[in-house]
Amino acid sequence: MSEAIRKNFISSSLAKVNNLEVSERDLDWAMVQRVQNGDVSVYDNLVKKYRNPLFSMIYNMIGNSEDASDITQEVFIKAFQSIKQFQGKSSFFTWLYRIGTNTSINFIKKSKRQRFVSYESIDETLIGSEIIEFLTSKNRTEKRILIAEIQEKLNDALQKLSPKHRIVVILHEVEGMNHKDIAEIVKTSEGTVRSRLHYAKKELQIYLKEYIQ
Amino acid sequence: MNKKNSNIRLEDLLKLKKAEQPSSEFWRRFDKQLKRRTLQTCIKDISWYRSILRLINNQISAILSINHASFGCDLNKSWLGKMVATASVFLILSCIALYLQIDSIEDRSIIATDSKVISVESQSIKELAEINKKRAEISASSNDFLAVVEDEKLDKDYGVEIISIANKSEAIEFASDAIPVIIGDAVDYSDSLVNSVEFTKKYLNPYPQLANFAF
Incomplete structure (x- = not known):
């Protein structure tokens, strides 16, 4: 493939990706406008679209599914009540996550006791190949025990981080967001996000040193 | 059990968190609860309107019951009852209007006094x-x-x-x-x-x- 063709291919691919992002945001904005104009049933579509990632973020912040479920519902209700104030300057997704982040951090500050309760069900397709390789080397019983143990250690380690460091790790490493989006959600600079992420990972490596290199 | 594996990084361990998925039963319950809570919020939002309407309704009912005692017939059902109800509402509205008018007269006299115009x-x-x-x-x-x-x-x-x-x-x-x-x-x-x-x-x-x- 010549250099010119290669460059053209890359630029067209990037354009496609960008268009996809824009259309996703526009799609959300169109739905939000319909809700603002009184077609409230459209809000269900937004809930179904974002309930899973939002719940995942809140669950990893809070530590147990019952509280996370309550808070996720609270976030959707808050967003619904304030939807008339949403002007489309940011994406609906970012706005929703910002409400979710603030509500979670407020909950953590208010609640005296934190307890992490992990799910027993694990979607193995989402686990990294290294972990799968490591786990498949164990028998069924050993595998289950090991997963439970790692989960517990991971949860403990996350709970030792401050909320502002925890949220950055969760959004970047678990939810796979980029620094720019995280900066927008937590209302800080990209530099601060990088710095917090670096510090948080360093802390986690210390807490989880028995499992990693 | 040898826990340490030289190939596993922190990022890989954190992917375990992403792999934790709630069941479909959980989401069914979640949707149901969210719908109920949203409705409850909507009802709370309009409750102050209801309070005012209930107050007016109580006042009218009280007037009607007084009239019922005076006339000795069921005014809720008769044409006379409807007339009394209408008159009661008109009376309440008139009182409100009068109250507002008194306010405006008082305001006006203050302005007039300030301007050295004698009423x-x-x-x-x-x-x-x-x-x-x-x-x-x-x-x-x-x-x-x-x-x-x-x-x-x-x-x-x-x-x-x-x-x-x-x-x-x-x-x-x-x-x-x-x-x-x-x-x-x-x-x-x-x-x-x-x-x-x-x-x-x-x-x-x-x-x-x-x-x-x-x-």
Whole structure:
């Protein structure tokens, strides 16, 4: 493939990706406008679209599914009540996550006791190949025990981080967001996000040193 | 058990968190609870409207029950009952309107006092004479004033307002709620209050003075 063709291919691919992002945001904005104009049933579509990632973020912040479920519902209700104030300057997704982040951090500050309760069900397709390789080397019983143990250690380690460091790790490493989006959600600079992420990972490596290199 | 694996990084371990997925039963419950909570929030939002409506409803019911006791028939069902209910609502609304009107009159009299315009509404002639004395004192240092004097020839049911203008008149455009009584060196009377706020601000000074009739 010549250099010119290669460059053209890359630029067209990037354009496609960008268009996809824009259309996703526009799609959300169109739905939000319909809700603002009184077609409230459209809000269900937004809930179904974002309930899973939002719940995942809140669950990893809070530590147990019952509280996370309550808070996720609270976030959707808050967003619904304030939807008339949403002007489309940011994406609906970012706005929703910002409400979710603030509500979670407020909950953590208010609640005296934190307890992490992990799910027993694990979607193995989402686990990294290294972990799968490591786990498949164990028998069924050993595998289950090991997963439970790692989960517990991971949860403990996350709970030792401050909320502002925890949220950055969760959004970047678990939810796979980029620094720019995280900066927008937590209302800080990209530099601060990088710095917090670096510090948080360093802390986690210390807490989880028995499992990693 | 050998826990340490040289190939596993922190990022890989964190992917375990992403792999934790709630069941479909969880989401079914979640949707149900969210719908219920959203509805509850909507009901809470409109509850203050309901409180007011309930209060009005209670008042009307109380009036109806009093009327029921007085007339000795079931007013809720009869045409008379409907009429009484309508009248009660009208009475309540009238009271509200009257209350608002009283407020506005009070506001107006404050403005009038501040502007040194003496109210002549519902004043007896003797009171007006007293007012006139005060007015004369105020006007001693000024040519621009509103004079109110006693006039024996006039019917005593009415307060009398005599407006004298010492200086030359000017042609002015009057406000729609004000009827010009005199312009220039003439006298006339009216028992009504010069109650237009717009008038107070606009026509107090210069020379042409006016009043409106409200017989």
